Amino acid sequence: MTITVTGLTKRYGATTAVHDISLRIAPGRVTGFLGPNGSGKSTTIRMILGLDRPTAGSALVNGKPYAELKNPLRTVGALLDARAVHPGRSARNHLRAMARSNGIPERRVGEVLETVGLRDVARKRAGGFSLGMSQRLGIAEALLGDPEVLIFDEPVNGLDPDGVRWIRQLMRALAAEGRTVFVSSHLMSEMQQTADHLVVIGKGRIIRDAPIAEVIAGSSTTAIRVRTPDAEALRHQLAAATIAVSHTGPDELTVTGAQIERIGDIAYEAGVRLHELSRRDASLEEAYLELTAPSVEYAAPAPGESR
Template sequence: MIEVHNLTKRFGETTAVDDVSFTVLPGVVTGFLGPNGAGKTTTLRAIAGLHRPTAGTTLVNGKPLDQHEAPLRELGTLLDAGNLQPGRSARAHLAAIAATHGLPRTRVDEVMELAGIQEVGQRRAGTFSLGMRQRLGIAAALLGDPRTLILDEPINGLDPDGVIWVRKLLKHLAAEGRTVFLSSHLMSEMALTADHLVVIGRGRLIADAPLSDILTATSESRVAVRTPDTAALTAALVARGVTVTATAADSIEIVGMEAPEIADLAARLGARVYELTTHATSLEDAYLSLTESSVQYRAAAFTSA
């Protein structure tokens, strides 16, 4: 389990994390989301003992990580896949970590096989692609067979087979009763992997709830309608206080009225409807809604020519 209590971290005059508290429970995959500059990496590094909090505490399985006799057996981390000695082979990299933590060399073979890198174990790690470095980093995180895992953007650079492998691995580890804390900007993958979400923005906690609850709380019914009678239907909908957006010459998107009501209204107007589709709220929609006021870096908006 990971416990973050009133965590604050300042770098000079900049407050990266501001009085954040949450708990990551075992048995589920917890996703960690937030815009660039939100404080996610700082929070993860504080949990891993790499940043000393300005205020507050972080606990891993009931203690600060540096108070555990065998930290690698408590917490496995992947915070930077490039953090390795490039001249060492993959096997030597893992063997060095194992030796400094009193782990048997047989464990090196086990995690290399699990990560699918046993065939390239003698290659220098510096020659690895990003995806292969990610696999090596995950192998290192699993080396101590830890009860708790923190993985920051673990699927960057992985091919589809690797992405599916990571997804299944994390679900399997959570099913074993381990604590799994996953940070990623890929909303589609997070929606398939995470059971619970912690969302921060500008260093403050925005949400801490099951994925299903967040989707429900931010859901907004959107109905796409294709009709040659857009003008008449739009006028009738706007008169009822419904938001209507034209998406094509014969298509509109409607927010604020359910599909059956729209169909009934169109029938009363004599408007022809060729297609009517309800769109469920995606995690990306929910995330953008939650973090709209917390985005620190915004690019210029595009306008149609």
């Protein structure tokens, strides 16, 4: 099943939270949804789930608005606010009520409690849960209907390192089964290990919609490290070929904007000896910060800096 967003726009008075975005969230992969605070991520997710009405455009799941889905929990599972549970209700009873409302067999309650690691506290009141336990219960809600589409908003919030690894493996496994997995997060290191494809949004507009490898490779911080006893001679040759190059040590150069093979060819043709020629890929965090820098609305000075 595919999530299709077309010309989606949401205005609140004079403020446009989401501006004419179009997306196709495909099955069989984990799609990460990234953006600064206030970029429109949560508003977009809420419109996909029918919780907010678009000012213009549409958001469809398998060709239908969420509100028109029969027994929607069997089609779409979502985690938005893990604390949105009656505090006096046990985890088991909370899930039982949800199951009954969507015609889901009660056996699924025990299955998902086992999956998320809450079987032993199933009769405990949700109001006494830690943030991490509440997060696991929210994930159990999303899995309850065995849906083909899963939407997670900050799923690792409150989880310990073991829990973070668990949710990463879970999302990868769900995508491997052919499900559509759409996840919003601010944790770049985790997204780099989890997502196959990224949608980056800023000020309500799409900045980038591409496979994660392309997003990282497109960063200007991706560079080639060259070590050679003939650094100045090679620097001259690279500069003559209009390749950006700088000295970063007595026998070391840093090159950007060129393929590693081309650098090697230029060195060979110039008769320059190489002691090292290696690629330094940008991290997702570096690529993300570069992409979103113009879209950050609430920026503070770095420690030690003044405005």
